Amino acid sequence: MPTRRLVIQAGLATIAAPAIVRAQGLSGQITLMSYAGIFQDNYVKTVIEPFQQANPGVKVNYVPGGSSAQMVGSVRAQKADPQVDIAIMDVTTSSIGNTEGLFDKLTPAEVPVLAELLPEARAAGGEFGPAVTFDHLVLVYDTQNLTPPITKLADLWRPDLKGQLAVSAPPNIQGLALTAMVEKMEGGDYRKSIDAAIKKLRALAPSVQTFDPNPDGYSLILNGVVKVATGWNARSQLFADQTGGKIGTLLPPEGSVFQINTINLTAGSKNRAAAIAFINHALSQGAQKAFTERMFYAPTNGKAVIEPKAIARTAAAPESRARMIGVDWNEVIKLRDQWNNRWRREVISAAR
Template identity: 40%
Template sequence: MRFSRKAPVAATAIFAASAFVLSGCGGNAGAQSSGSASSGEVNLIAYSGVWQDQYNAAVVEPFKAKYPDIKINYVSKRSSAEMLSALQGQKGNPATDVAIMDNSVSESGNTQGLFDKVDATAVPNLANVPDKFKNKDGYGPVVMLDAVGLVYDTATFPKAPESWNVLWDPAYAGKINVNAPPSLLGLSLTAITSKMQGEDYTKGIDAAVARLKELAPSVQTFAPNPDEYQNVITGQTVLGLGQNARGQFYSDQSNKKIGVTFPKEGTVFQINTVNLVKNAPHSAAAKTFVNYALSAEAQSAFAKALFYAPSVSNATLPAEVKQRVVPTDGSLNIVPLDVTFLSSARDKWTDTWKRQIITK
């Protein structure tokens, strides 16, 4: 399937209304493009936390070693929605060069004129991205893939749960963490539950909402405090929603206290794209960075560091890593998400959760 507005992706948080001005970035926002393809700086906006730590170690630092005359200024945000808000605030005076974010949000950036198209002349490694992972209109391609999974306490579940229905099992009432919308995890659970109830979420989610209302009394927390992974590791909860990559990482960090699995009813992809900001202040160096981000070297290193599946066809992974990243060969049961639909439905779904599901 060609990567397009109807490609399977996971949704992220609603778009924040307030503008954000990047701090700590070199260069003058909106100034004429400075530097070259091998010198200057790149202002990068991407995820915070463990993602930032591992991406810096696996990709940014090796890039700096290869291009010592290019400085990377990394500005982190917890969600893609926060990144988009920052870029919207800079639209007339860009301070950012490259953005890595969830596709459902970058698609909105494309339609708003925030990003430039990417071509293989300036970014040669684009040739190694399969057509299904390229944007149909030529904007930022997929740079890595993950999927939403069920995280669980391995002491409580020596064998991984096989169905999402375990969340409704009264035996685990009060020991469940569900990150409600606008979290991408809550939006994903809405779509998955809708499928389980036999309805088309693009036409309505009444059946999903009714089922999720039944789950609500068993949920200890609807927010990631401290987060969905630590809640399980510390014994606060025994079940929750999470992303495969981070679940795999924290499984190693916790001596396998936490596990992550894909239930039989299906899951949703989380697809991150790498995007060139339109009228970026350092466009030449930015293209050099995007090209490196799409290299087999960078993608293999990040897969080993944080278990994200590569998007390029020439990346190779050790067998023990390959079996832990999300398969992209069609073998995983995926609930397709319509990016355009979710962009318009996100606010409504979030409001529905607040009014009808989260009642305590």
């Protein structure tokens, strides 16, 4: 007669069997759309290739989608016949896709790793795709040709920097973040008004060479086109390493803002099972650790154990967190069009 333990083990095995079969039976292709360049190179190495090794029946195609706005536009254009299964983009843009029904909600039953995420990571997408990376806005500068170097946000208004700035304006999320930062620098609160920020940014406009850095501010600095640009910490850390320190990174003492990328399941995905499996993997402790240590995005999985040297260069470092301005992106999303219009009418127009 079987023992109680054997009966329990047999029962558990029966319950687990379907999940094992599903994992072993994953096959076909999925398409992931996200950022090009160094993000793509490092994401493929640290996240996609390990997933494919664990799931040899699944092929992950990475499609560089341009900006977040371009990516949501692509998903929108394919709504009737989705070609993309997963999209990674900034939260201010993925929220548009959520509202338009372009992305599916994710449940803990399908994506159990959601339970390991930091509260702010899960809250970022609501019932939809959660945060997959955290970052923060920084100022990047030419360490070889800028004397003295910048040490604070207010240095952007230095007379010697006239014509030497590359600033990403709204609707780019960098411009939205910069607005909140400048408002705080001027003693205000973006939740009440951005009048002080707009006035200060209007005074900065004549010093800005471009409000739409192409391909990005880091490249413009390296090519000698500008000396200072707005940028993201993770990319600037990697560029600094790759260029032997030619790019400097400043987390302004006046404060900075968290940037959030969410991972989103396209509604009508043609290989939902494999796409869900990939999302579970991308949010897992191992994948989060590998990508953070390679590219310095802060992890969103609260249980991921990151090397101290790597975490010190991310948005999760204690000194970085201490300087973060509390920005509710769900509220900023509601104000985005208003801010964008004010930048166009009052800031960008002042540069002409």
